[in-house]
Each structure stands twice: as structure tokens, then as C-alpha cells.
Amino acid sequence: MVNLDDLELNDILSRSGRPAVHVRRRRNDQGEVLSNESSSHYQWTSSDGDKFFPAGRPYNTLPPGLWEPKYCHSRGYFCEKLKCNTNDLLEFPETHCERVVKEIRKFWDREERFRKNNLVYKRGIILWGPPGSGKSSTIKLVLKDVFERNGVAMKFDQPPMFLEVVRIFRKIEPNTPLVVLMEDIDAIIEEWGETDVLNILDGVEVLDKVVYLATTNYPEKLGERIINRPSRFDRRFKMPHPGRKSRRLYFEHLLKTNEYQIDIDKWVKDTEGMSISHLKELFIAVCILEDDYKSVIKTLQTMVEETVSSNEDGNNLGFAQFKNEED
Known part of the structure; x- marks a missing residue:
């Protein structure tokens, strides 16, 4: 009698007359076969108490970084980390780069004052100027600072997707500093409409402990409800060409x-x-x-x-x- 545990998959297929397939099996240092399934699963998860699914390693918080809201049919909404190099950055002395970074640092350091006065702890900033004027470099400096505070940044380019993911994020992490990155906000509004963006900024579900950081090359495309309401975007900085x-x-x-x-x-x-x-x-x-x-x-x-x-x-x-x- 042959012990099936001692046979490779191709041996079993050949004995049954079926064609062989090429399968690479993971083994440890002792040559023991490792299960591809079990190696990435650490716990069970269930949404209704009846069906349980194997889940990966648990994290209490998202690691500091730039994240993009995503959705897949099998698992639902999730966050995918994007590459964001915040090393070797320059702060240009004649632009508003340094002022923007200081403005946001001051906001993060004033949480107690916001709470004491029963104010929503949020801030909105728009950077505007021609392409290549340093908006992206300024963003990276802001992100570097929030990452050092164990905070995260979340990309905003699809309002419905963002709203679903950020709801989940705030239920899991109510106190994590969050930067919502709205690059080329004029293009986002053109595609999705102004109402969806306004609902995120100050709609029914107002986010707390958040900085909305938007950029545009074409400020003239933005409506009055976006640019002239401090509760939505409180500060506006023109990013000139470098002196x-x-x-x-x-x-x-x-x-x-x-x-x-x-x-x-x-x-x-x-x-x-x-x-x-x-x-x-x-x-x-x-x-x-x-x-x-x-x-x-x-x-x-x-x-x-x-x-x-x-x-x-x-x-x-x-x-x-x-x-x-x-x-």
C-alpha cells in the first residue's frame, strides 16, 4: 500500500493516468513541505458569527505611509500602500513651502486647544501655482512630518470609494493623524462633481483629526463654494517659481x-x-x-x-x- 502523504502531486497524477502539472512546493530548512495557505494566515475573521475565514497577520493601525482606497469583490474595501519617498527633501527658502509645513505642524500641536473649545479638529489647505512650482515637494515634506507622528495619508481621487474606506479607517483608528491628499482637485471635481467633494469636506460625516491638502494648477476652475469657505479650505498658498x-x-x-x-x-x-x-x-x-x-x-x-x-x-x-x- 502506498502512503499518499509520501507522494508528490505529479506522482499521484501519473499513477491515475492524468497528465502531470508543474507545482513548486515551499519547504523549510529541513525539507518539510510548507502549506502556502497556512503560511499567510494568522487568525479567523467573521462578520456574522456563522462563517469564518482565515485572515492574515492582524495590525491595530496602518503603518505610517501613503495609502490608496481600493475595493475587491471577494474581500470588500481595503487600503493599498503607495510608494512615497520622503528622504532627501529640500525646503526652498523663497517659496511658501516652509510656511505650509509650519502651518500644518502648528495645527497638529494644537489639538488640546481645539478640544477645549469644542471645535472640529480639522484643517484645509490649497496649494496653487503653475506646474513644476514645488507643490509636490511641499506635499512630501508635509507627509514626512505626519509619518513621523505615526500618522497616515490617504489619496483622494474617487469620493465614493474614499468615503467608504475612511469610515472603516476611523472606526478602527479614531485617533490617528490623517492627511487627505487631493491632488489636482479641479480634475476631481470635473469628474465627480462639486457636491461629492463638499460632502467629504463638511458634510454629515465630518472627519476629525484631519488635514485636507489640495493642489491645483488651475484655481480659476474652482467654484466659490470651494475657495471662499474657510470651513472647507482655511488657507491658500500660491507656489511661485523658485527665486x-x-x-x-x-x-x-x-x-x-x-x-x-x-x-x-x-x-x-x-x-x-x-x-x-x-x-x-x-x-x-x-x-x-x-x-x-x-x-x-x-x-x-x-x-x-x-x-x-x-x-x-x-x-x-x-x-x-x-x-x-x-x-
């Missing part, structure tokens, strides 16, 4: 050893009015791809001039009406 000090800081950061023998003073002078993206392209084209500096800088300067000309022709209608409250 001389900021451009120098960025180039010194890229050219740490100056192995390329670059005249940084000339680079700073020639890049007036350029965005961080332009500065990065200059470095890549000249230092990495070894393109001719004069040709590259001329191309970039032409791009900047064309952008300014386009705005002056009226393609940016209404932009001036959305003023930075620090001006």
Missing part, C-alpha cells in the same frame, strides 16, 4: 561634488522664471546626456516665454481672482 536662492540651493543639491565643473552662478542667472522641472531638465540634458548648454538653455527659455505669452493672451482667465491670502 535665486532656491535655484542655487537646488543646483547645489544636484551638483554635490561639482564633478561636472559647472558655473552655478551662470546657471542661476540664466534660469530666471523657470520651474523646478525646467531646472531638473537642464541638469539632465547638460550633465547626464552631455548636450550643449547654450542650446538647452535657449530651448528652456523659449518654453518659458511661450507659457507667459499664452497666459497673457487670456488662456488663464480668472486666475488673478484667486489670490493668495498672504499677498
Whole structure:
């Protein structure tokens, strides 16, 4: 008699006349076969007390990081962690980057005062400005700070999905600092409508211990109910192109050893009015791809001039009406 426990799957199939299949079985250091199912299950879970399903390792809180709300038909709503590198970041001295970070740090440090005055512990901030003006870098600095406070950030681009997941999140973690990241909020409103976004900001289910951080390249597309209600977005910061000090800081950061023998003073002078993206392209084209500096800088300067000309022709209608409250 053959003991089936001693046979591999292919042995069983061959004895039964069925074709063999290729199966890789996990084994420990002693050569013992490990079960693929049991290796990832740590406990039972049940929603009704009748049906129990094996579940993975339990966590009391989400690890600090940037999370995206998701849904699958077999398991329901869940969070998926996104890559978010918050190392080696720069705070540009002539932008509102540093002010935004300080504003949010001050908010996190004033929880007791909010509670004492029976105020909802939430804050809303909009960053606006042209592409490449440092909005993404500012966001990463804000996220780095909340991660250091054992908080999390949650991506907001599908209001219905976000609402379901954040309800679950707050039931499990009522006291975890939360940053709701609303990048390109104008595009979100265009796709989903203003009402869904307003319901998240100050609807029936108001979130607590939260910072709403929104960005837009086109503030003129935002309605009055979004931009002129402090209870929704309390502060607005224009992110200008980097000034001389900021451009120098960025180039010194890229050219740490100056192995390329670059005249940084000339680079700073020639890049007036350029965005961080332009500065990065200059470095890549000249230092990495070894393109001719004069040709590259001329191309970039032409791009900047064309952008300014386009705005002056009226393609940016209404932009001036959305003023930075620090001006």
C-alpha cells in the first residue's frame, strides 16, 4: 500500500493516468513541505458569527505611509500602500513651502486647544501655482512630518470609494493623524462633481483629526463654494517659481561634488522664471546626456516665454481672482 502523504502531486497524477502539472512546493530548512495557505494566515475573521475565514497577520493601525482606497469583490474595501519617498527633501527658502509645513505642524500641536473649545479638529489647505512650482515637494515634506507622528495619508481621487474606506479607517483608528491628499482637485471635481467633494469636506460625516491638502494648477476652475469657505479650505498658498536662492540651493543639491565643473552662478542667472522641472531638465540634458548648454538653455527659455505669452493672451482667465491670502 502506498502512503499518499509520501507522494508528490505529479506522482499521484501519473499513477491515475492524468497528465502531470508543474507545482513548486515551499519547504523549510529541513525539507518539510510548507502549506502556502497556512503560511499567510494568522487568525479567523467573521462578520456574522456563522462563517469564518482565515485572515492574515492582524495590525491595530496602518503603518505610517501613503495609502490608496481600493475595493475587491471577494474581500470588500481595503487600503493599498503607495510608494512615497520622503528622504532627501529640500525646503526652498523663497517659496511658501516652509510656511505650509509650519502651518500644518502648528495645527497638529494644537489639538488640546481645539478640544477645549469644542471645535472640529480639522484643517484645509490649497496649494496653487503653475506646474513644476514645488507643490509636490511641499506635499512630501508635509507627509514626512505626519509619518513621523505615526500618522497616515490617504489619496483622494474617487469620493465614493474614499468615503467608504475612511469610515472603516476611523472606526478602527479614531485617533490617528490623517492627511487627505487631493491632488489636482479641479480634475476631481470635473469628474465627480462639486457636491461629492463638499460632502467629504463638511458634510454629515465630518472627519476629525484631519488635514485636507489640495493642489491645483488651475484655481480659476474652482467654484466659490470651494475657495471662499474657510470651513472647507482655511488657507491658500500660491507656489511661485523658485527665486535665486532656491535655484542655487537646488543646483547645489544636484551638483554635490561639482564633478561636472559647472558655473552655478551662470546657471542661476540664466534660469530666471523657470520651474523646478525646467531646472531638473537642464541638469539632465547638460550633465547626464552631455548636450550643449547654450542650446538647452535657449530651448528652456523659449518654453518659458511661450507659457507667459499664452497666459497673457487670456488662456488663464480668472486666475488673478484667486489670490493668495498672504499677498
